[in-house]
Amino acid sequence: MSIVEVENVSKKFKSGKKDFFALKDVSFDIKKGEIFGLLGPNGAGKSTLLNILIGILFPDSGNVKIFGKNPLKNNDLFEKMNFVSGETRFHWALKVKDILEFHGRLYGIPKNKRITETKKLAKFFEIEHILENKFSNISTGEKMRLIMAKALLNNPKLLLLDEPTVGLDPDIAIKTRNEIKRINKKLGTTIILTSHYMHEIEQLCDRIAFINKGVIVDIGSVDSVKLRKFASYDLTIKVRSVKNREFLRRKGFLINGNILRKELPADENISETLSMLAEKGMEIIEIESRKPTLEDYFVKMLGDKK
Amino acid sequence: MKLYKIAALLYYDILVFKNSRWKIVEFVYFPVTTILIWGLFSLFVKDMAVEAGLVVLVVNIFWNFAYIAQSSVNMQMNDDTWSGSLKQILITGITEFEYLTARVVFAILMSAAIMTIMLGISLYMFNVTLIVTHASEVLTLSALTLFASLALAVLLAAMIIAAGREYSFLAWSALQAFILLSAPFYPVSIFPEPVQAVSRLMPFTSIFEATRSLVSTGSVSSAVLTEGFLITVAYAVFSLLAYKIVFHRARKTGGLVRLT
Numbered sequence: 001m002s003i004v005e006v007e008n009v010s011k012k013f014k015s016g017k018k019d020f021f022a023l024k025d026v027s028f029d030i031k032k033g034e035i036f037g038l039l040g041p042n043g044a045g046k047s048t049l050l051n052i053l054i055g056i057l058f059p060d061s062g063n064v065k066i067f068g069k070n071p072l073k074n075n076d077l078f079e080k081m082n083f084v085s086g087e088t089r090f091h092w093a094l095k096v097k098d099i100l101e102f103h104g105r106l107y108g109i110p111k112n113k114r115i116t117e118t119k120k121l122a123k124f125f126e127i128e129h130i131l132e133n134k135f136s137n138i139s140t141g142e143k144m145r146l147i148m149a150k151a152l153l154n155n156p157k158l159l160l161l162d163e164p165t166v167g168l169d170p171d172i173a174i175k176t177r178n179e180i181k182r183i184n185k186k187l188g189t190t191i192i193l194t195s196h197y198m199h200e201i202e203q204l205c206d207r208i209a210f211i212n213k214g215v216i217v218d219i220g221s222v223d224s225v226k227l228r229k230f231a232s233y234d235l236t237i238k239v240r241s242v243k244n245r246e247f248l249r250r251k252g253f254l255i256n257g258n259i260l261r262k263e264l265p266a267d268e269n270i271s272e273t274l275s276m277l278a279e280k281g282m283e284i285i286e287i288e289s290r291k292p293t294l295e296d297y298f299v300k301m302l303g304d305k306k
Numbered sequence: 307m308k309l310y311k312i313a314a315l316l317y318y319d320i321l322v323f324k325n326s327r328w329k330i331v332e333f334v335y336f337p338v339t340t341i342l343i344w345g346l347f348s349l350f351v352k353d354m355a356v357e358a359g360l361v362v363l364v365v366n367i368f369w370n371f372a373y374i375a376q377s378s379v380n381m382q383m384n385d386d387t388w389s390g391s392l393k394q395i396l397i398t399g400i401t402e403f404e405y406l407t408a409r410v411v412f413a414i415l416m417s418a419a420i421m422t423i424m425l426g427i428s429l430y431m432f433n434v435t436l437i438v439t440h441a442s443e444v445l446t447l448s449a450l451t452l453f454a455s456l457a458l459a460v461l462l463a464a465m466i467i468a469a470g471r472e473y474s475f476l477a478w479s480a481l482q483a484f485i486l487l488s489a490p491f492y493p494v495s496i497f498p499e500p501v502q503a504v505s506r507l508m509p510f511t512s513i514f515e516a517t518r519s520l521v522s523t524g525s526v527s528s529a530v531l532t533e534g535f536l537i538t539v540a541y542a543v544f545s546l547l548a549y550k551i552v553f554h555r556a557r558k559t560g561g562l563v564r565l566t
Contacts (some may be wrong), residue, residue, distance in 0.1 A: 083393075098321050106311060
C-alpha cells in the first residue's frame with residue numbers, strides 16, 4: 001500500500017520577470033514502512049516537495065495523496081504526520097516543557113498520554129535537565145534533540161525529516177539515526193528523509209530519489225542507483241611476491257611492485273579473485289576494495305548534469 | 307472547527323504573554339500610563355473646559371481598547387512569524403480560521419482585562435462617573451469598538467500575509483491612520499469634503515461621535531450606533547473574505563512558505 005503518491009506534480013515560481021520550475025512533472029510513490037531519501041543539491045526542489053507534502057504549498061498541477069487521500073481536502077491527515085527540519089524553531093520565550101505540551105495539545109493528544117510521551121521522549125533525547133529552560137537559552141544540539149522529540153510526540157505514521165541530525169554531537173546523531181530506524185521498524189512509520197550526510201541516507205534509506213532542477217533524475221534502492229552509475233569498483237591486493245605476471249595481466253590486473261590492482265564489475269564477488277590468486281601460489285598480505293559510496297554517486301550525478 | 311486546536315493556541319498565547327516582559331509593557335504599561343496622562347489633563351482643565359478634558363480621556367480609553375484588541379491579534383501572528391514557529395503550528399492541520407479564532411479569543415480576553423483596568427482608573431482616580439451612570443451605553447460602545455478592532459485586525463492579518471513579513475509593522479501602526487480618519491476628538495466636518503466621505507466609512511467614526519455625544523449630552527443616538535454597527539459588519543465580512551482569499555493565495559504563490 002502506498003502511503004504517499006505524488007503524480008505529475010509541477011510547481012513554478014517567479015524569479016524576477018522569469019518563471020522557473022521548482023518541480024516539473026514529479027512522480028513517485030512511497031510504500032508503507034519505507035524510509036525514502038530525497039537527494040539533490042541545494043535549490044533542487046527538495047524543500048518545495050516537502051512543503052507541498054506538509055500542506056503549506058499548493059502544487060500548480062498534479063496530484064498528491066497521503067494515506068490514499070487528498071490532504072488538502074482532509075485536514076485530519078496532518079495529525080498522523082509530523083515534520084521537522086534542522087531549521088525548525090519555536091518561540092524563544094517558551095520553556096522546553098511548554099513547547100512539548102503545546103504541540104501535544106495542538107495534535108489533540110489526551111492529557112495522560114501527553115505526560116507519559118513527554119517524559120519518555122525527554123528521557124530518550126536527554127533533554128530532561130532542560131525542560132524548565134527557555135528555548136532561547138538552550139544549545140544548538142539541545143534544540144535539535146527537542147525538535148526530534150517534538151517530531152515523535154504524536155506517534156506519526158508518516159514522518160518527514162529535513163536534515164534531522166544537523167548540528168548534533170556525533171553520539172546524539174547516532175542515537176537519532178538509531179531511533180529513526182527503530183521507530184520505522186517497530187512502529188512501521190513511513191519516513192521521508194533529506195540529509196546532506198550521505199552515509200546517513202545510505203545507512204537509513206530503503207530507496208532514494210535524486211532530484212535536480214525540479215526533476216527526479218533517478219530513483220531506486222541505494223544499491224541499484226549506485227549500480228546504474230558505477231558498473232565497477234576498484235580492488236587493490238598486496239601480495240608477498242607476484243607470480244605468473246602474464247596470466248595476471250591477461251586477467252586484467254595492473255601490477256606495481258607487489259601490488260595488484262583490478263577493476264571488478266559491481267556484481268562480481270571478490271572471493272573468486274582471491275581464490276584464483278591463492279591457487280597461483282600468491283600469499284595475500286593486504287586487501288583493499290573501494291566500492292562506490294552514495295557520496296560518489298551524488299558527485300557523479302551532479303557532474304553528469306552539468 | 308476543532309476546539310482543542312483553538313484551546314491549544316490560546317494556551318500558547320497565554321504562555322508567551324506570561325514569559326515575555328515586553329508584551330506586558332506593550333499591553334499594560336502604555337494604556338495605563340496613557341490614561342493616567344489624559345486623566346491628569348482632564349483634572350487640570352476641569353475649571354476651563356470640563357467637557358473637553360473628559361472627551362479626551364474617554365476617547366483615549368476607547369482608542370487604547372481598540373489598539374489592544376487589534377494589535378494583540380496581529381502581534382501574536384507576527385510573533386509566530388518572527389520566532390519561526392508558524393510552520394510547526396500550520397503543519398498540524400490547523401485551519402486558517404481555527405488559527406484566527408484563537409487569536410481573536412485571546413485578544414478579547416486581553417483587551418477586556420485592560421479595558422477594565424482603564425475604566426477602573428478613570429472612575430476611581432478621575433471621577434468619570436458616566437462609566438457607572440451610563441453603564442449600558444459604555445458597554446455598547448465597548449462591544450462595538452471591540453468588534454471594529456477585531457475586523458480591522460483580520461484585515462491587517464490579510465494584508466501582512468499578502469505583502470510579506472516586511473509589512474509586519476502594520477500590526478502596530480495601521481490603527482493610527484484609521485483613528486486619524488475616524489475623527490476622534492473633532493467632528494467629521496472638520497475634514498475637507500473628500501476626506502469627510504472617507505471618514506464616514508471608517509468603522510470608528512460613529513463610535514467616537516457617539517462617545518463625544520455621551521460625554522457632552524449624556525445620550526447616544528441609536529442611529530449613529532446602528533450606522534457604526536453596519537459599517538463594522540461590512541468591514542468584518544470584507545476582512546474575513548480577504549483573509550480567506552489571501553491565505554489560500556499565499557499557499558499557491560509560496561507566500562506562506564516565505565512567512566514561515
